[in-house]
Amino acid sequence: xxxxxxxxxxxxxxxxxxxxxxxxxxxxxxxxxxxxxxxxxxxxxxxxxxxxxxxxxxxxxxxxxxxxxxxxxxxxxxxxxxxxxxxxxxxxxxxxxxxxxxxxxxxxxxxxxxxxxxxxxxxxxxxxxxxxxxxxxxxxxxxxxxxxxxxxxxxxxxxx
Amino acid sequence: xxxxxxxxxxxxxxxxxxxxxxxxxxxxxxxxxxxxxxxxxxxxxxxxxxxxxxxxxxxxxxxxxxxxxxxxxxxxxxxxxxxxxxxxxxxxxxxxxxxxxxxxxxxxxxxxxxxxxxxxxxxxxxxxxxxxxxxxxxxxxxxxxxxxxxxxxxxxxxxxxxxxxxxxxxxxxxxxxxxxxxxxxxxxxxxxxxxxxxxxxxxxxxxxxxxxxxxxxxxxxxxxxxxxxxxxxxxxxxxxxxxxxxxxxxxxxxxxxxxxxxxxxxxxxxxxxxxxxxxxxxxxxxxxxxxxxxxxxxxxxxxxxxxxxxxxxxxxxxxxxxxxxxxxxxxxxxxxxxxxxxxxxxxxxxxxxxxxxx
Numbered sequence: 024x025x026x027x028x029x030x031x032x033x034x035x036x037x038x039x040x041x042x043x044x045x046x047x048x049x050x051x052x053x054x055x056x057x058x059x060x061x062x063x064x065x066x067x068x069x070x071x072x073x074x075x076x077x078x079x080x081x082x083x084x085x086x087x088x089x090x091x092x093x094x095x096x097x098x099x100x101x102x103x104x105x106x107x108x109x110x111x112x113x114x115x116x117x118x119x120x121x122x123x124x125x126x127x128x129x130x131x132x133x134x135x136x137x138x139x140x141x142x143x144x145x146x147x148x149x150x151x152x153x154x155x156x157x158x159x160x161x162x163x164x165x166x167x168x169x170x171x172x173x174x175x176x177x178x179x180x181x182x183x
Numbered sequence: 184x185x186x187x188x189x190x191x192x193x194x195x196x197x198x199x200x201x202x203x204x205x206x207x208x209x210x211x212x213x214x215x216x217x218x219x220x221x222x223x224x225x226x227x228x229x230x231x232x233x234x235x236x237x238x239x240x241x242x243x244x245x246x247x248x249x250x251x252x253x254x255x256x257x258x259x260x261x262x263x264x265x266x267x268x269x270x271x272x273x274x275x276x277x278x279x280x281x282x283x284x285x286x287x288x289x290x291x292x293x294x295x296x297x298x299x300x301x302x303x304x305x306x307x308x309x310x311x312x313x314x315x316x317x318x319x320x321x322x323x324x325x326x327x328x329x330x331x332x333x334x335x336x337x338x339x340x341x342x343x344x345x346x347x348x349x350x351x352x353x354x355x356x357x358x359x360x361x362x363x364x365x366x367x368x369x370x371x372x373x374x375x376x377x378x379x380x381x382x383x384x385x386x387x388x389x390x391x392x393x394x395x396x397x398x399x400x401x402x403x404x405x406x407x408x409x410x411x412x413x414x415x416x417x418x419x420x421x422x423x424x425x426x427x428x429x430x431x432x433x434x435x436x437x438x439x440x441x442x443x444x445x446x447x448x449x450x451x452x453x454x455x456x457x458x459x460x461x462x463x464x465x466x467x468x469x470x471x472x473x474x475x476x477x478x479x480x481x482x483x484x485x486x487x488x489x490x491x492x493x494x495x496x497x498x499x500x501x502x503x504x505x506x507x508x509x510x511x512x513x514x515x516x517x518x519x520x521x522x523x524x525x526x527x528x529x530x531x532x533x534x535x536x537x538x539x540x541x
Contacts (some may be wrong), residue, residue, distance in 0.1 A: 089221075090223045090227060092227060096227075100226065101348065102226050102227075102302065102347040102348050103222065103224060103227075103347055103348075103349075104223055104224060104227040105221075105222065105223040105227065106218055106219075106222075106224075106337030106345040107198070107221075107222070109339060109342055109345050109352070111455070113341075113342065116349055119349055120349055120352070120410060123349060123350050123407075123408070124352075124353065124408050124409065124410035124411055125384075125408045125410060125411035125412045126339050126349075126410065126411025126412075127346075127410065128409055128411060129339075129340070129341060129342050129343030129352075129353045129354070129409065129410060129411070129412040130343075130353075130412060130416075131343060131353065131354045131356075131401045131412070131414050131415075132324075132327070132343075132354065132413075132414055133276075133338060133343075134331035134336045134338050143506070144340060148413075148447055149413065152413075159194060
């Protein structure tokens with residue numbers, strides 16, 4: 024007995040079948056109704072989706088040791104697999120982060136459970152940020168003061 | 184009584200509290216994305232893992248004083264209409280409502296809701312009626328600290344709070360204001376304003392968030408970047424722009440009222456007339472005319488103390504709310520007829536629209 028064709032994005036039975044012909048190469052994508060609607064089957068974006076699915080055949084070059092998520096999975100979903108993926112993919116995502124974010128490193132709160140280290144970290148982050156700003160603004164006096172503060176905070180953090 | 188019926192029946196700040204409403208800004212919202220250390224994100228987790236995540240998060244949330252006598256709702260246990268009601272109230276997102284393994288923990292006063300197993304393990308949301316950026320942030324910050332005390336949250340020194348999507352990593356903070364901009368829309372300036380906001384790192388979306396239309400001239404304005412900026416600077420940046428947009432909106436309104444004169448009042452009066460006597464009202468028609476009524480309340484064309492009623496009708500005129508109130512599934516005509524009846528009843532003792540004073 025033949026199995027129903029499964030959706031290329033989830034495990035549901037596929038009811039929408041798309042074929043795309045580019046320079047004589049035929050690629051096919053099978054989607055369930057939900058995924059087809061989500062992608063907008065009438066939308067040219069679906070064909071970009073088709074591209075993403077069909078060109079993603081080469082072997083993954085990065086795999087998260089914790090959850091098995093690969094760079095190919097990221098290309099398909101645009102989301103990571105687990106918090107540890109950031110270790111594995113962090114460097115590879117650097118370019119993307121710079122594109123969508125303000126800077127590639129965190130400035131701001133840390134979990135309350137990690138206090139007082141969290142507080143120190145927060146101040147350390149702020150001080151690093153301020154120092155960068157001072158250097159860019161050629162305010163070397165402020166930068167030197169902040170550098171001392173950073174050394175002090177780092178020392179405190181190491182001892183906490 | 185199901186928990187969702189309970190939510191519908193309860194009077195809350197957004198729909199009932201007299202005096203909490205303000206001109207232009209309908210509500211302020213803070214959202215924080217958080218995840219448990221060592222667990223796969225919901226979109227990658229297996230069903231048993233998602234269940235474990237939900238159980239751990241719900242247990243931790245349920246123990247917080249903020250959620251005492253609140254609601255714990257598991258999406259898999261709710262019917263379609265109940266889930267749609269929660270989406271229309273902005274208590275949960277469409278994505279959460281679409282899955283079976285999501286849950287929402289909602290405070291009794293409905294100002295705090297935490298989505299579990301949406302794109303991230305935890306999405307903390309705090310909403311206040313009107314423009315209260317600091318107060319709203321303060322509540323979210325306290326909730327975050329309390330949760331961080333019981334749950335081990337995924338955090339890295341370099342990248343901050345780790346999230347499933349690179350657009351949320353760092354602070355995980357999305358701060359937004361729901362703004363009513365009929366003046367800028369009528370004057371045809373909305374595209375320009377939208378572009379300026381986009382260029383300065385703010386997103387402009389419709390009434391129900393991402394990918395929705397701006398029914399009733401209501402827009403959600405929020406920060407886009409979460410990494411490399413402190414919470415403080417994100418809030419300051421948004422706050423500055425909202426102040427600016429509110430000013431521009433008032434300028435547009437005053438200019439319109441002055442230039443159009445009787446035509447301006449006529450537009451508002453006609454909307455009240457239609458809403459008061461129509462037998463069938465579609466959802467978008469109702470939203471657009473209610474927008475005129477809200478404008479009228481802001482401008483002194485209708486008494487300001489009626490504004491909360493207009494806000495309530497905007498929320499309760501949405502399809503799932505209309506059906507929930509009717510206690511039955513209704514087809515599109517049935518909904519339009521029921522919506523019209525609800526609106527007629529609510530507006531029956533509204534005074535007439537008068538020329539603006541504001």
